[in-house]
Amino acid sequence: MEKLVVIGNGMVGHRLLQALNEGDHTHRWHITVVGEEPRTAYDRVALSSYLEGTSAQDLSLGQVSGPHVHVHTNERVTTIDRTHRTITTHTGRTLPYDRLVLATGSTPFVPPVPGHDLPGCHVYRTIEDLDALAIDARTARTGVVIGGGLLGLEAANALRQLGVKTHVVELAPHLMPTQIDQGAGALLQRLVTDLGVTVHTGSATTTIEPGPDGRAHRILLGDGTHLDTDLVVFSVGIRPRDELARAAHLRLGPRGGVDIDHTCTTSDPTIHAIGEVAHHNGTIYGLIAPGNAMAEVLADRLLGGEATFTGADTSTKLKLLGVDVAGFGDAHANTPGALDVVVNDAAGGRYAKLVLSDDATTLLGGILVGDASAYATLRPLVGHPLPGDPLALISPTGPTTLGTHALPDSAQVCSCNAVTKAHLTCAIDEGAREVAALKSRTRAGTSCGSCVPMLEQILAESGITPSSALCEHFTHSRTELWEIVRSTGITTFSELITSHGTGHGCHVCKPAIASILASQGNGHILTGEQATLQDTNDRYLANLQRNGSYSVVPRIPGGEITPDKLIVIGEVARDFDLYTKITGGQRIDMFGARLEQLPAIWTRLVEAGFESGHAYGKSLRTVKSCVGTTWCRFGVQDSVGLAIRLEERYRGLRSPHKLKAAVSGCARECAEARSKDFGIIATDTGWNLYVGGNGGFTPRHARLLARDLDEDTLIRYIDRFLMFYIRTADRLQRTAPWIESLNEGLDHLRAVIIDDRLGIADDLEAAMAEHVASYTDEWAAVLSDPDKLARFVSFTNAPHTPDPTITFTTTRDQPVPAPTPLGIPTTRPTMETTR
Amino acid sequence: MTTLTPPLTWIDACPAHHLETALGLATLLPDLHQVALFRTHDDHLYAVDNLDPHTGAAVICRGIVGDHAGEPTITSPMLKHVFSLRSGHDLDDHHTHLSTWPVRHHHGMIQIGTTPQGTP
Ligand SMILES: Cc1cc2nc3c(=O)[nH]c(=O)nc-3n(C[C@H](O)[C@H](O)[C@H](O)COP(=O)(O)OP(=O)(O)OC[C@H]3O[C@@H](n4cnc5c(N)ncnc54)[C@H](O)[C@@H]3O)c2cc1C
Numbered sequence: 034m035e036k037l038v039v040i041g042n043g044m045v046g047h048r049l050l051q052a053l054n055e056g057d058h059t060h061r062w063h064i065t066v067v068g069e070e071p072r073t074a075y076d077r078v079a080l081s082s083y084l085e086g087t088s089a090q091d092l093s094l095g096q097v098s099g100p101h102v103h104v105h106t107n108e109r110v111t112t113i114d115r116t117h118r119t120i121t122t123h124t125g126r127t128l129p130y131d132r133l134v135l136a137t138g139s140t141p142f143v144p145p146v147p148g149h150d151l152p153g154c155h156v157y158r159t160i161e162d163l164d165a166l167a168i169d170a171r172t173a174r175t176g177v178v179i180g181g182g183l184l185g186l187e188a189a190n191a192l193r194q195l196g197v198k199t200h201v202v203e204l205a206p207h208l209m210p211t212q213i214d215q216g217a218g219a220l221l222q223r224l225v226t227d228l229g230v231t232v233h234t235g236s237a238t239t240t241i242e243p244g245p246d247g248r249a250h251r252i253l254l255g256d257g258t259h260l261d262t263d264l265v266v267f268s269v270g271i272r273p274r275d276e277l278a279r280a281a282h283l284r285l286g287p288r289g290g291v292d293i294d295h296t297c298t299t300s301d302p303t304i305h306a307i308g309e310v311a312h313h314n315g316t317i318y319g320l321i322a323p324g325n326a327m328a329e330v331l332a333d334r335l336l337g338g339e340a341t342f343t344g345a346d347t348s349t350k351l352k353l354l355g356v357d358v359a360g361f362g363d364a365h366a367n368t369p370g371a372l373d374v375v376v377n378d379a380a381g382g383r384y385a386k387l388v389l390s391d392d393a394t395t396l397l398g399g400i401l402v403g404d405a406s407a408y409a410t411l412r413p414l415v416g417h418p419l420p421g422d423p424l425a426l427i428s429p430t431g432p433t434t435l436g437t438h439a440l441p442d443s444a445q446v447c448s449c450n451a452v453t454k455a456h457l458t459c460a461i462d463e464g465a466r467e468v469a470a471l472k473s474r475t476r477a478g479t480s481c482g483s484c485v486p487m488l489e490q491i492l493a494e495s496g497i498t499p500s501s502a503l504c505e506h507f508t509h510s511r512t513e514l515w516e517i518v519r520s521t522g523i524t525t526f527s528e529l530i531t532s533h534g535t536g537h538g539c540h541v542c543k544p545a546i547a548s549i550l551a552s553q554g555n556g557h558i559l560t561g562e563q564a565t566l567q568d569t570n571d572r573y574l575a576n577l578q579r580n581g582s583y584s585v586v587p588r589i590p591g592g593e594i595t596p597d598k599l600i601v602i603g604e605v606a607r608d609f610d611l612y613t614k615i616t617g618g619q620r621i622d623m624f625g626a627r628l629e630q631l632p633a634i635w636t637r638l639v640e641a642g643f644e645s646g647h648a649y650g651k652s653l654r655t656v657k658s659c660v661g662t663t664w665c666r667f668g669v670q671d672s673v674g675l676a677i678r679l680e681e682r683y684r685g686l687r688s689p690h691k692l693k694a695a696v697s698g699c700a701r702e703c704a705e706a707r708s709k710d711f712g713i714i715a716t717d718t719g720w721n722l723y724v725g726g727n728g729g730f731t732p733r734h735a736r737l738l739a740r741d742l743d744e745d746t747l748i749r750y751i752d753r754f755l756m757f758y759i760r761t762a763d764r765l766q767r768t769a770p771w772i773e774s775l776n777e778g779l780d781h782l783r784a785v786i787i788d789d790r791l792g793i794a795d796d797l798e799a800a801m802a803e804h805v806a807s808y809t810d811e812w813a814a815v816l817s818d819p820d821k822l823a824r825f826v827s828f829t830n831a832p833h834t835p836d837p838t839i840t841f842t843t844t845r846d847q848p849v850p851a852p853t854p855l856g857i858p859t860t861r862p863t864m865e866t867t868r
Numbered sequence: 869m870t871t872l873t874p875p876l877t878w879i880d881a882c883p884a885h886h887l888e889t890a891l892g893l894a895t896l897l898p899d900l901h902q903v904a905l906f907r908t909h910d911d912h913l914y915a916v917d918n919l920d921p922h923t924g925a926a927v928i929c930r931g932i933v934g935d936h937a938g939e940p941t942i943t944s945p946m947l948k949h950v951f952s953l954r955s956g957h958d959l960d961d962h963h964t965h966l967s968t969w970p971v972r973h974h975h976g977m978i979q980i981g982t983t984p985q986g987t988p
Contacts, residue, residue: 505936537909539934540943565890569930569945577945581925828896829882837900838919838926
């Protein structure tokens with residue numbers, strides 16, 4: 034085997050590994066990767082989401098593993114010895130190579146102004162950079178971003194979201210000078226200013242002066258004015274990390290960057306360079322798409338192929354909390370004779386420009402600000418004849434009417450991964466039926482995601498409508514059925530299936546509709562026909578276990594319980610011979626109750642003041658808490674009090690899936706609130722609300738929805754969040770995938786919940802108020818209703834005879850199910866898992 | 869009804885009004901066999917094994933009654949296997965089935981024949 038050494042495990046280096054791993058069937062290469070960062074490659078493009086709660090693990094691009102791939106992290110290469118074909122790292126390790134790849138990316142450029150290295154000065158490139166920034170932002174009131182380009186604005190948005198009053202200082206006369214023109218820049222500046230960011234264009238930074246604490250404090254500008262600040266972020270450009278190549282005397286570009294040819298080879302035929310470190314034909318690309326294209330070309334070459342790199346698309350689309358900015362193709366109309374068509378709608382906050390060839394037939398590029406929804410359709414058309422009147426294409430109604438059939442097969446729909454329309458239609462012919470399948474087969478839409486609407490459109494225009502039908506009995510989705518029930522006032526399953534479905538229902542639609550009916554207030558879930566819709570857990574208000582017995586979980590709000598109540602639980606468990614275990618939700622689970630024992634057990638529990646814990650329902654489980662200010666030396670708010678208030682507010686609320694919550698009394702986060710559907714973390718001045726976390730098969734960290742809320746606002750936001758979820762989520766869809774499924778994700782959620790963009794906030798709150806007012810304990814209601822109680826019998830002809838198949842043995846002094854003669858239940862391959 | 873070779877003994881399961889539409893019940897036979905009883909929306913009576921053959925738990929009567937392409941079904945609450953109420957077949961796995969039992973409405977009582985109608 035030949036030895037391939039890759040320096041740098043960033044995004045492009047990772048893509049190279051993936052491509053080699055997929056293509057190297059003959060095991061030609063033994064690959065060693067040396068990366069300086071403390072972790073393997075992650076999604077730098079999505080870096081800012083880290084500050085909103087996406088974890089480093091979520092950002093990870095995954096491991097490329099195989100017997101012939103070795104990745105070393107935390108190790109920097111210090112020299113290349115071209116004569117002996119070895120590299121040496123800072124730990125002293127020397128590695129021989131047959132071929133060497135430089136994928137070292139670039140480093141933020143910090144202008145050498147006096148004071149640039151004071152404490153409080155930051156850059157924005159790695160997870161460690163963001164960690165440092167977040168720490169300083171905690172105590173900062175004002176922050177200044179130097180540089181108003183794409184990355185600078187992204188950093189400004191991040192500072193803003195960290196609660197820091199933000200300024201942007203840009204040397205050029207308008208923002209994002211590389212991507213957009215003066216007109217678009219002016220509109221962008223207005224929209225960004227509306228978001229509370231102060232923009233200073235045409236301003237040079239001359240000096241950064243320290244304050245008395247020695248930290249960056251004052252920025253002196255070229256016009257003699259100054260800005261006082263608590264922190265500084267430099268974002269004035271990037272420089273290729275070509276220092277190894279320079280020392281090894283490889284040929285560089287005129288302004289740096291390792292010069293490569295169309296095969297991604299440097300001036301040394303055994304050394305290659307890809308990504309942001311490479312200089313190709315006069316250009317250093319600062320975007321992921323060209324880097325990925327280089328990685329694919331190099332992988333192909335290393336495996337004996339003939340691929341070539343001939344340059345790449347530098348289109349970009351940026352989203353700054355509601356402000357879309359996109360530039361694509363020849364945005365600055367540099368092509369000789371190019372014509373512009375401009376729509377500058379200052380009142381509507383939209384600017385759109387198309388650049389056309391001199392005969393006005395071919396699209397060369399364009400700029401969109403304020404509304405970039407046409408980007409996905411227009412960008413692939415670059416270099417192709419226009420399908421219609423150019424003005425119509427950028428008028429507010431234009432892009433939606435332009436179908437994908439207007440695109441030629443060769444048009445690149447996903448420029449990040451160079452996927453053409455032909456690739457996609459081919460994948461559809463081979464059986465891809467939904468966006469997820471198209472993504473995994475072609476990689477389209479897996480990087481910046483801006484082409485996902487196009488993928489949906491191409492699927493739709495191929496005659497494939499993604500089926501959202503609930504099951505064979507209803508062609509509607511859960512959301513549609515929710516609306517039907519609401520608008521028609523239908524209160525029973527029979528009415529609904531007669532008027533809007535076929536047949537008699539099944540285990541899929543019945544519980545889903547039971548939940549819809551319950552969340553719109555239809556009395557006790559076991560009243561009348563509703564009883565027949567419930568899964569066994571809801572039908573017997575207990576959790577079915579593997580041997581046919583049930584577990585019993587009384588509610589213990591916030592995990593707070595008196596010794597007397599603890600004793601009752603102990604006595605009940607002892608008297609009914611139940612196995613007890615403490616749950617992760619801070620309560621106590623009693624296992625091994627037989628169906629006919631449930632009423633007697635609950636009679637004792639209800640007498641002692643317990644209520645149903647709804648452990649059996651797709652509904653609120655628990656609101657976990659730490660002890661907060663009541664006891665803890667570090668606590669800053671009363672987390673237990675809030676947890677109890679929340680648990681008592683949302684108990685019994687039926688939802689598309691189970692709901693878990695937690696409240697932490699300080700930033701130490703002992704209640705693990707960020708692993709919950711909604712989690713609350715105390716701050717010095719209020720509460721931060723996080724949404725969309727879960728444990729389980731695909732763990733997710735909850736992301737910040739709003740910060741420093743007072744208790745009433747917090748509860749209003751949670752009311753709205755939960756009701757909006759209940760109304761619009763799919764069946765068995767937890768909050769994290771639901772948020773992802775919303776167009777614009779968390780931003781959309783913020784718009785609905787905080788800005789009330791849909792005008793439904795009052796309605797959502799009213800629905801929650803109704804739930805709170807109508808709550809009753811389900812178990813107490815059963816105990817006082819002889820008809821419902823009559824269903825808790827083991828056998829029709831022997832109501833109190835225990836089921837003879839339920840038997841127990843003893844393990845660690847407690848009863849546990851005796852092994853069944855059939856052995857371990859087989860899991861169903863088709864069984865539903867949490868989506 | 870199918871003609872059966874051995875003489876059939878009927879035992880009383882419950883008063884007919886105890887068996888609600890789409891809410892199953894279990895009956896214990898003298899030989900400790902458990903039978904799950906169902907009444908569907910069209911007032912048809914069905915009786916099948918109460919023991920879920922996939923897990924060995926006696927829980928079939930606690931599943932959800934429904935239909936699949938017109939065939940009346942019961943879904944085991946354990947791992948959601950779907951069985952035909954008419955034939956007892958597992959609709960996804962033809963090697964597994966529930967036995968079906970004779971059942972009738974007789975003088976205000978639901979009765980079960982104590983020999984299975986057999987395996988489909
Ligand atoms: C906040 C942010 C947002 C962005 N948004 C977008 C966007 O929307 N669209 C877009 O197209 N692009 C965007 N980019 C740019 C994109 O992330 C880069 O183009 C891409 O990461 C380049 O990949 P790379 O592998 O060349 O470099 P990198 O991802 O930087 O990887 C290089 C790696 O090499 C390591 N390394 C360097 N020298 C050595 C050494 N001597 N020894 C060992 N290891 C070494 C580095 O530590 C690094 O891990 C964004 C970048 C940032 C920072």
